[in-house]
Amino acid sequence: MSRELIDLYSDTQSQPTSQMREFMARASVGDEQQRLDPTVNELCEKTAALLGKEAAVFLPSGAMCNHVAIKTHTNPGEEIILDKTAHVRHFETNSYAVVSGVGLNTLSGDRGVYSGDQLKEAVRANDNHMGISSLMVVEQTTNLGAGKIWSLEQISEVTSTARDYGLKCHMDGARLMNAVVASGVDAKLYSRYFDSVWIDFSKGLGAPVGAALAGSREFIEKAWRYKHMLGGAMRQAGIIAAGALYALEHHIDRLAIDHENATMLANLISDIPGLDIWPVETNMVYFDPTALGTTADAFGKKLLKNGLKCSTIGRQEVRMVTYLDISKQMIIKASEIIRQTVEETLSE
Ligand SMILES: Cc1ncc(COP(=O)(O)O)c(C=O)c1O
Structure with missing residues (x-):
């Protein structure tokens, strides 16, 4: 009998629904490089409005939003301040160094959330021996921090410190909409503290491809140059932008279900001895199984x-x-598999 695999690897595994596919198939398209794709243009306008920014640019991936934003905000030899768990640091092939020629100055925050004082300590003095601190990054929600949400107070504090030192502020909002739905705080309120912010359509929002980077009109004009430089200017991209438009319309509120499911999973496994479960705030459940005498990899x-x-x-x-x-x-099935796997591990 074949058994269905339950795939909790990542929210990037989501499949476009049949309604989304139908909507994509009907999309009006044009030459995106010439800014003549009506569906891409509509998506950019809607994303900019959602985030309270003047303009937005559609890019093939979230990683490219970070690459383009960092390149637009910085000059070679400068430095970015961010948490040591940041996606920019670990999972983007060190593109900040290759594409932008900048270094990283990392902070040890609480599950990815750092403070204004930590930022202040990290800012470089005006000294010819050192790099120049020019940009700070906040990841909302924190991926390696188990989907932790930066509160508005924390954001206000770190960005006001950043402004005191003349730093630009960028939000990696891969899962910003998860924070919005879980906290009830409007996306515009989170975004208003930042010079640039992007959201990913291909994670919890369930579209197959794409992300959009937003900021001032001037910032987005400059970003367009780097979109071209990195090969991210497309042609009839409306077909994929339509998936993202559909997601904005239909898949934001339902993120609450994903959050309920993550909490439910954590609750169902909370009595299993040997698992150290992190607090759940959005759609991620992290646990440490090493008290069972195993490694995460072996347990996985x-x-x-x-x-x-x-x-x-x-x-x-x-x-x-x-x-x-x-x-x-x-x-429920996933929790049963975890319980069974713990029992097997203990009996080895
Ligand atoms: C916090 C964060 N930033 C950036 C990215 C990159 O997004 P993409 O996979 O769309 O390139 C990811 C992807 O997992 C992420 O979790």
């Missing part, structure tokens, strides 16, 4: 054999992420 491999796919972070953390293809029944 056993889960996979038992029918549950997850990702592992370093030696210690197992990560599970909920999204629109994951039902409550799957969550």
Whole structure:
């Protein structure tokens, strides 16, 4: 009998729904490089309005939004201040160094959230021996911090310190809409503290491709040059932008279901001895199984054999992420697989 694999590897695994595919198939398209694709233009206008910015540019991926934003804000030899867990640092092939020629100055925040005082300590003195601090990055929600939400107060504090030192402020908002739905805080309120902010359509929002970077009209004009430089200027991109437009219309409010499911999973496994479960704030469940005498990697491999796919972070953390293809029944089944895998591990 074939057994369905439950895939909690990432919210990037979401499949476009049949309604989304139909909407994409009907999209009006044009030459995006010449800014003549009506669907891309509509998506950019809607994203800019959602984030309270003057303009936005559509890019093929979230990583490219970070590359373009960093390149637009900085000059070679400068430095970015960000948390040590940031996606920009770990999972973007050090493009900040290659594309922008900048270095990183990392902070040890609380699950990815750092303070104004930490930022202040890190800003470089005006000294010819050192790099120039020119940009700070906030990741909302924090991926390696288990989907933790930066509060408005924390954002206000760090960005006001950044302004005191003349730093530009950029938000990696890959999962900003998860923060918006979980906290009830409007996206514009989170975004207003930043010179640039982007959201990803291909994560919890469930579109197959794309992200949009927003900021002032002047910033976006400059960003367009680097979109071309990196090969991110497209042709009839409306076909994919339509998936993103559909997601903005239909898939924001339902993120609450993903958050409920993540909390449900954490609750269902909370009594299993040997699992150190991190607090759940949005759509991620992190736990450390090493008290069972195993590593995250070995435990993840056993889960996979038992029918549950997850990702592992370093030696210690197992990560599970909920999204629109994951039902409550799957969550119950996932919790049973975790329990069974713990029992197997203990009996070895
Ligand atoms: C916080 C964060 N930033 C950036 C990215 C990159 O997004 P993309 O996969 O669309 O390039 C990711 C992807 O997982 C992410 O989690």
